[in-house]
Amino acid sequence: MTTPILEIKNLHVKVEEEDKEILKGVNLTLPAGEVHAIMGRNGSGKSTLSYVLAGKDGYEVTEGQILFHGEDLLEMDAHERAAAGLFLAFQYPIEIPGVATMTFLKAALNAQRKSRGEEELKIPVFMKMVKDAAAKLEIKQEMLKRPLNVGFSGGEKKRAEILQMALMQPSLCVLDETDSGLDIDALKIVSEGVNHLRSENRSMLVITHYQRLLNHIVPDRVHVFSDGRIVESGDRDLALELESKGYAGFDNHAA
Amino acid sequence: MNKDIKLSGAEEQLQALLLSHGNKEAAAQFAANGLPTRRIEAYHYTDLKSLLREVPSALAVANDGASAKRSNFDGVARIEIVNGQLAGDFDVEGVSVATSGNTGTGDDSVVLLSEALVGDVVEIKISGELDQVLHIDRIIDGDAAINADKVSVTLEDGAKATLVETYNGSDAAHLRLATTEVVLGEGAEFSHFQLDGNSSATRHFANNRYELNADAQLSTFVQQSEPQVSRTTVSASFVGGGAHADFAGLNMLSGTQHGDITVHLRHLVADTTSTEVFKNIVNGRGKAVFQGKIDVAQPAQKTDAQMMCQGLILSERGEVLVKPELEIFADDVLCAHGATCGELDENSMFYLMSRGIPRTEAKAMLIRAFLAEVFEPVDVEAVVHVLEARVDSWLQEQEEA
Ligand SMILES: Nc1ncnc2c1ncn2[C@@H]1O[C@H](COP(=O)(O)OP(=O)(O)O)[C@@H](O)[C@H]1O
Numbered sequence A: 001m002t003t004p005i006l007e008i009k010n011l012h013v014k015v016e017e018e019d020k021e022i023l024k025g026v027n028l029t030l031p032a033g034e035v036h037a038i039m040g041r042n043g044s045g046k047s048t049l050s051y052v053l054a055g056k057d058g059y060e061v062t063e064g065q066i067l068f069h070g071e072d073l074l075e076m077d078a079h080e081r082a083a084a085g086l087f088l089a090f091q092y093p094i095e096i097p098g099v100a101t102m103t104f105l106k107a108a109l110n111a112q113r114k115s116r117g118e119e120e121l122k123i124p125v126f127m128k129m130v131k132d133a134a135a136k137l138e139i140k141q142e143m144l145k146r147p148l149n150v151g152f153s154g155g156e157k158k159r160a161e162i163l164q165m166a167l168m169q170p171s172l173c174v175l176d177e178t179d180s181g182l183d184i185d186a187l188k189i190v191s192e193g194v195n196h197l198r199s200e201n202r203s204m205l206v207i208t209h210y211q212r213l214l215n216h217i218v219p220d221r222v223h224v225f226s227d228g229r230i231v232e233s234g235d236r237d238l239a240l241e242l243e244s245k246g247y248a249g250f251d252n253h254a255a
Numbered sequence B: 001m002n003k004d005i006k007l008s009g010a011e012e013q014l015q016a017l018l019l020s021h022g023n024k025e026a027a028a029q030f031a032a033n034g035l036p037t038r039r040i041e042a043y044h045y046t047d048l049k050s051l052l053r054e055v056p057s058a059l060a061v062a063n064d065g066a067s068a069k070r071s072n073f074d075g076v077a078r079i080e081i082v083n084g085q086l087a088g089d090f091d092v093e094g095v096s097v098a099t100s101g102n103t104g105t106g107d108d109s110v111v112l113l114s115e116a117l118v119g120d121v122v123e124i125k126i127s128g129e130l131d132q133v134l135h136i137d138r139i140i141d142g143d144a145a146i147n148a149d150k151v152s153v154t155l156e157d158g159a160k161a162t163l164v165e166t167y168n169g170s171d172a173a174h175l176r177l178a179t180t181e182v183v184l185g186e187g188a189e190f191s192h193f194q195l196d197g198n199s200s201a202t203r204h205f206a207n208n209r210y211e212l213n214a215d216a217q218l219s220t221f222v223q224q225s226e227p228q229v230s231r232t233t234v235s236a237s238f239v240g241g242g243a244h245a246d247f248a249g250l251n252m253l254s255g256t257q258h259g260d261i262t263v264h265l266r267h268l269v270a271d272t273t274s275t276e277v278f279k280n281i282v283n284g285r286g287k288a289v290f291q292g293k294i295d296v297a298q299p300a301q302k303t304d305a306q307m308m309c310q311g312l313i314l315s316e317r318g319e320v321l322v323k324p325e326l327e328i329f330a331d332d333v334l335c336a337h338g339a340t341c342g343e344l345d346e347n348s349m350f351y352l353m354s355r356g357i358p359r360t361e362a363k364a365m366l367i368r369a370f371l372a373e374v375f376e377p378v379d380v381e382a383v384v385h386v387l388e389a390r391v392d393s394w395l396q397e398q399e400e401a
């Protein structure tokens, strides 16, 4: 058996300097090539899980383990996780005035390459990469000239996240409510972008609130998330069941 | 005047220097007031009695400046003022350079010292549109000394020029007293940059005074990042309608550095406008001060004056102290001031790092982004290079500290 891309074992997380536990024993195995969906109501801890995976400060893991390609993920800094192939598409991408989008993309790609011992990208190669990837996501060149995420509409921000994902070619994509704030057309474009990246060496964790996204990005498995843990797992029919029964029907289940 | 003031050792020395310089009146005036303390509003955060406990004992003497560090830019017209003495001439059509004795004085003790200790004033007259950038390298060479120099620029009506001033010198604990006066004639346009190449032991005091006549356009930029103590005062009088000025500046401080930029604008007549953008970055126990005062006189209707000051604090013990003051006697004016102060944004840091950018580099990107706004209007390439290189080396130093 090959090593799964991601294994989360009995993960307990609280906010630093507070007693409040947010993740209360998450278990999840994500084999290579699979797309898993996590569905749960607001406040159940989905974004917290995505932040802990990506390495945000301010959270304390009190119990449990995360293995990424069999390695201890929690030992790595956020930037090392990215270079090792983990990508988080943010629920709320951050606006950074004063940093040009292209400058940022080049810095990020080259930093990742450097930490893997690869050469820096030649400028024309980089420009072409970005141009091609942007065209597929119907991102205008004009948008790339603006400061990072500044003045982007909600939909543009989400598309810019997928653009970054396409450029960085991660082995694990964590998409946190990428569908929120998207109209039907944008949802199609973004979903196609994501589907295009599906491959046997790449896994995806698609976090969403609505099953709508899963009509476009069809998952291999669906996990229902409630109060900081997975309470039920199944195939994609579980998402439909959830849609008809509502989250209340899954409260107090044990995984 | 308070005749009973007890002078510190440094103050006694400064008084003696004024006397030996042959200026009894100034010596008496200085002895009555001493160096400014925090009780004087304009020095509220910069108490010179405590910041200047030791001063050099002698004035800088004539010197060829051979050993001092210099700034050199390609394609500019250059003169030097070494230990107060003019060296060189501008070979630019429309520019004349001469020297004359100084008659200036002042109530403020620093201004008083600066004026009283100046030897020759370097007078620059500009007519027409210059096709070359002017550069004055103001150098203090030799052993630690007190050095007062003064540049007086007059732009005739319709003249257009760019002046880059650099402060350089030998690596000693100088006390620099630099004065720059600029009169902009009607419709004149002037860009003025002051770049800091002082030694770290220097105590730097610059007084910049501008007068803007009708339709004059001014932009200024001050960098303070090197000396132990630095204070630049920028004062401007808008005396002709249609005049506009943009003032910008940067304090970039670490260790135990103290940097103060104090701006005083006087909108005296109708239809004049100004903007101020000042940025402060502190690390270690660095202390940055910005004071911005705007007076709008009763006849100065339609004044539009916008002041903005931002601070970025990189360490627990760094401080940014900001004091805006508005005194408005006209009723139809637009005046606003804004001040923000904070640390690097954690969410921005995480976002950049989550894309593979290491912490140090992410921090540098955000610091450069913070500065972008104040560098953006700088349109002299040589100046942009100097500033960017200094930011790079500064960031490097902070990493190594
Ligand atoms: N840094 C934090 N400090 C305090 N509470 C937090 C913090 N981050 C998340 N929480 C709380 O944890 C719970 C889960 O939040 P979140 O992970 O954003 O949920 P979801 O993404 O499922 O909506 C919420 O009650 C939220 O208020």
Ligand SMILES: [Mg+2]
Pocket (backbone or CB within 6 Å): A046, A047, A048, A091, A176, A177
């Ligand atoms: Mg969320």
